[in-house]
Amino acid sequence: MPIDTGPEGQRRLVSILREAVGRVLEASRLDWRVRRLLEERGLCRSRAVVLALGKGSLQMARGALECLEPEGGVVVKPRGMTGNVEGLEVVEGSHPLPDEWSLRAGRRLLEWAGSAGEGDNVVVLVSGGGSALAEVPMEGLALEDLREVNMLLLKSGASIHEINTVRKHLSRIKGGRLAATAYPARVLGVYASDVPGDRLDMIASGPTVPDPTTYGDALAVLERYGLRDSAPPRVVALLEAGARGEVEETPKPGDRRLSTTENRLAASNMDVLEDLAAWLGGRGFNTLVLTSRLEGESREVGRALASIALEALDRGVPVKPPAALLAGGETTVTVRGGGRGGRNMELALAWSLAMAYWSPEAPAAILAMDTDGIDGRSDAAGAVAWPWLPVALRDAGLDPYQLLADNDSERAFAYAGSLVSTGLTGTNLNSVVVVLLGPPPKPDDGEA
16 A cells, blocks of 8 residues: 655655755766866876775776876775776775775785885875775784674764774774875875765775874773773774884874875765755755764754754744755764664654654655665665654554664665665765755746
8 A cells, every 4th residue: 555645745845855866976976076186286197006995986096097197006896886997906895894805905905005116106095985895904803803893883873983093093004004005105195075074084094194093092982882891802902002002003193104195185075965055946945054064863863953944944944945954974873673774764764753743744855865875774875754754654554663763764764665775876975964844946936
């Protein structure tokens, strides 16, 4: 039996959000953004070793090769993503947890970086996901140690900044160590940001960026989330030894080995939000970009966004309808149940529950998706939701509150037919959230 999709105003907004998915994907492309940055740096027709890692590695490498003349290099892409780059070795890695292929990829990156000498150029193209896709553990650690501590951190609700603080101190690639391996060659790190605040040292754990964090900071993260006793003993022992000064720290600001390295941001979540805001403005919506630094527990962020939406509908604050509220970043999920879904789906379901409590017929809808095409434990990128959705789910015998409690948000959206499925997109500029508030603009008011 088809689900009751609710009032006409909600259906029209949902339709516009489905169109917006394509706009998000186009705005998230990395190839032309990388090419533009290299052109601005005057590097076109320069010879360089090209190293690329992350979910956007193929796009970034292709953009770079439209400008550079490669002397070889390697591209590390996610398993299952098809495509090659002429003139460069292409290897696969695993995400979100490293595997044997990730170790092979990490070794190839270090070998290529180490092959460069004084006067050579090395261009390192970095995008989100690189922390797992390419890895070489510190001496004394095994692959299983890294997999286990990563799984614990991903389930704990820790932020990406906290997770990567730990990862940097367990790796021979992260925290500036890849660039240090290439010294004294000239290194240019080109970054596509998937972290709130666009901190380059946190994107794929900053393989070419000086690391301001310490072994002590990494230990503090484990303590904060109650993981010190459950983390692999060899991981804890390494971090403790590092905190005592018995293991060399990651390269810090001012380190001589990074004196020939320069780092630049080529693309960010804000780029996507601004493009999307312009598109929705052309459709007749009053647009407001709230932030590209969205963080926090997904369901709590969803409820907060519902509060903002209700205020706008009731009082025209902070923006008068018809309106589009936009936000981006990376929320987190503390996994307590065994269901499927991800941070975007949890955010959208929590938003719809809050909206349904106050105003199930309100002219509103939300899109929450990840630009890389994968939302947590799901094959979908995210979902579209509306205030009437929880009502329809209950009428169908499903308890949306229980689905949220079980981290089973995918089931709700699969039943509703509102999953956003894109497949692997070849980019990674974090999550995008769009809340549309009606009444929807009429076609002669700007809607195409």
